Amino acid sequence: IWAWLCPSPSLLLGADVDAPETHSTELLQTRRAHFAAAQKNYYVNPPQIERGWREHLFDVHGRCYLDMVNNVSILGHGHPRLAAAAGRQWSLLNTNSRFHYSAVAEFSERLAALAPPGLDTVFLVNSGSEAVDLAIRLAWAHSGRRNILSLLEAYHGWTVASDAVSTSIADNPGALESRPDWVRPILSPNTYRGRFRGRNASEGYIAAAVEELARIDESGAGLAGFIAESPFGNAGGIPLPPGYLEAIYAMVRERGGLCIADEVQVGYGRLGHHFWGFEEQNVVPDIITIAKGMGNGQPLGAVITRREIADSLENEGYFFSSSGGSPVSCVVGMEVLDVMRDENLQANARDVGDHLKSRLMGLMDDFPIVGAIHGLGLYLGLEFVRDRESLEPATLETAAICNRLLDLGVIMQPTGDHLNVLKIKPPLCLSRESADYFVDMIQKVLSEGW
Ligand code: PLP
DSSP, X not given: OHHHHSOOGGGGTTOOOSOSOOSOHHHHHHHHHHSOTTSOOSSSSOOOEEEEEBTEEEETTOOEEXXXXXXXXXXXXXXHHHHHHHHHHHHHOOOOTTSOOHHHHHHHHHHHHHSOTTOOEEEEESSHHHHHHHHHHHHHHHHSOOEEEEEBTOOOOSSHHHHHTOBOTTTOTTHHHHOOTTXXXXXXXXXXXXXXXXXXXXXXXXXXXXXXXXXXXHHSSOEEEEEXXXXXXXXXXXXXXXXXXXXXXXXXXXXXXXXXXXXXXXXTTTTSSOSSGGGGGTOOOSEEEEOGGGGTTSSOEEEEEOHHHHHTHHXXXXXXXXXXXXXXXXXXXXXXXXXXXXTXXXXXXXXXXXXXXXXXXXXXXXXXXXXXXXXXXXXEEEEEBSOTTTOOBOHHHHHHHHHHHHHTTEEOOEETTTTOEEEEOOOTTOOHHHHHHHHHHHHHHHHTTO
């Protein structure tokens, strides 16, 4: 009904509304007066967004943008069912999750049902960073050990522990020096521009992990766990080499550690072909972290694990989050799952994602700057290089392409260690028409001379 009532605003996309300045200077000044330099907005002059509808955003001048980078709003913007569900629950009650309240128990049950058998215990929090911090605390508590193995170039959050396992060099140049000693980074299995490529990449990366594991054993504090995303999100969705997680999970478990799958960014249906990222690697983690899309923008995150792992936290003290898993968050979370089912959004991510990827692959024939298209479903990465042999990253060009796309009504953002990858992660309701518009605009920009 929703889709039927509203004419597609993509008709307006890129329309040159009589508004040369898409931002408000006054608002920018206010923002700068009260925000720190680290609180970045990618664009120097960002459009002042006022409202959204499906995969579209509208600024204060009524100009329409295609939102290709927002993997928080998985259902799309302005969904009337979410507004109704949240409003209803607000008018009844919102309080902390300690109370015996039906939505909290029902939502936990539904999340457990989405996870592999045995992972039936759920902690509700407010964000992905909190979920990752809690997963690390669980690994420490359950194993009685300390070291956490993580992948270089990965991003897992901004809180103290999640930031420590995020050694994304582009995001945080000081990360390697300031990392606490319990973080044990291993080579990220980036099969596009990493040390090992091609058919034998798995063996090379597994051997690198074995070396680090040997050092951990000598250090005495033992191995508490291993955290990774699959596919490799920060690099734009590059799949991990076949058999990689299976081998690392086995080694980690042999040493008494737990395996954490960070599904905050790539999981929850976005990959289209599977609900969870780890499915692609045929592994079952001990702990899953989720957030972002599960609340469609409502602060909501979760950790799903096995009972005995969850219970080990009791020895450490206590878990309590004042508003994590509040009734409003849980009702919104359940409505997100209902809408995903009713609107077949995972299947849409698969079908539109496959179409989008094959159209993007077509650009490689005409534009040498397009080095590769990574990813699956609606988690894709468009990597720009100066030279396909040396893979020299086209960092400045990527920034310029992004800014030009904004002129044409497409919101994007560079990512990766070299900021040369456009990470494509639109709402899962992205239409084929919008996907085509996006590729047409990329084509137009690249034809202008890159
Ligand atoms: N883990 C991954 C893989 C992420 O991409 C992010 C956020 O970008 C986080 C954790 C942290 O989530 P949040 O920003 O909700 O704290």
